[in-house]
Amino acid sequence: MIPYKGMKKVDDNLHKYELRLLTYKSELYYDMNKCIGCLFCIQVCPKEAISRTEEKGIEFNVVDMEKCSMCGICDFICPSNAFQLFIEGKRQNLLRENNSLPELKVTEIEGKKGKLRKFVEGRLEIDLTNWTEDCKPCVDACPTDCLTLNENNELVVNEEKCIYCGTCERECEKLGKEGVIKVIRKRLLYKGTLDEFSAPWNEIIKKLVSFEEMAKELKSKATLEASTRVKTIYKHLLP
Numbered sequence: 001m002i003p004y005k006g007m008k009k010v011d012d013n014l015h016k017y018e019l020r021l022l023t024y025k026s027e028l029y030y031d032m033n034k035c036i037g038c039l040f041c042i043q044v045c046p047k048e049a050i051s052r053t054e055e056k057g058i059e060f061n062v063v064d065m066e067k068c069s070m071c072g073i074c075d076f077i078c079p080s081n082a083f084q085l086f087i088e089g090k091r092q093n094l095l096r097e098n099n100s101l102p103e104l105k106v107t108e109i110e111g112k113k114g115k116l117r118k119f120v121e122g123r124l125e126i127d128l129t130n131w132t133e134d135c136k137p138c139v140d141a142c143p144t145d146c147l148t149l150n151e152n153n154e155l156v157v158n159e160e161k162c163i164y165c166g167t168c169e170r171e172c173e174k175l176g177k178e179g180v181i182k183v184i185r186k187r188l189l190y191k192g193t194l195d196e197f198s199a200p201w202n203e204i205i206k207k208l209v210s211f212e213e214m215a216k217e218l219k220s221k222a223t224l225e226a227s228t229r230v231k232t233i234y235k236h237l238l239p
């Protein structure tokens with residue numbers, strides 16, 4: 001039936017969200033097997049269409065098709081490619097294509113569930129005062145093995161593998177041990193410059209990093225725009 005919007009299970013782990021109009025078809029796939037539960041997509045979805053739920057002890061994401069606009073921001077930001085948007089059967093992201101979103105500068109990290117995209121610059125602050133040797137939910141939940149226990153049961157951190165997803169901090173908070181691990185995101189890495197001020201990109205920076213980082217980005221773009229304008233004026237004035 002057309003128009004149609006809804007979800008079909010391709011199999012137990014792969015969910016297909018679909019929007020079909022007379023002349024347009026988009027499909028948003030969500031693969032539970034790939035999802036690391038970082039919540040990036042939930043944090044940045046402009047329609048607040050994604051939520052996390054649990055069935056038989058397994059956590060996964062659900063998209064509310066009454067809210068979803070098929071913008072593809074979840075696909076853009078997902079470090080594990082668990083969300084993938086197809087338009088007319090082709091993997092596509094219109095916001096990327098019209099340069100409203102930049103090309104992320106990605107380092108590939110080997111994760112527990114496969115390859116992950118690292119594009120966040122940040123740091124981990126670890127204070128072991130409240131940590132006990134038997135406590136390791138952060139180690140179990142870390143999707144990249146960036147946190148491990150050595151033979152003496154000491155917490156070992158390999159920050160090169162950290163994608164700054166925040167899962168460890170959330171696990172720690174669940175135990176009421178706030179402050180053992182703090183995940184600080186400093187900025188999102190991308191290539192080149194965006195042509196114009198981009199509302200979707202600014203929102204992503206605000207939600208995943210901070211308002212201050214977004215303001216910094218806006219300021220640097222304003223400076224860049226002003227200097228381009230001055231250069232253009234001088235080009236016209238000078239012989």
Ligand code: SF4
Nearest residue numbers: 045068069071072074
């Ligand atoms: S496609 Fe856009 S609106 Fe839909 S769930 Fe993803 S981010 Fe949200």
Ligand code: SF4
Nearest residue numbers: 035036038039041078
């Ligand atoms: S961004 Fe990707 S990996 Fe993270 S919760 Fe969303 S779907 Fe899962």
Ligand code: SF4
Nearest residue numbers: 142162163165166168
């Ligand atoms: S933020 Fe925490 S859970 Fe995520 S990769 Fe880094 S150490 Fe692992």
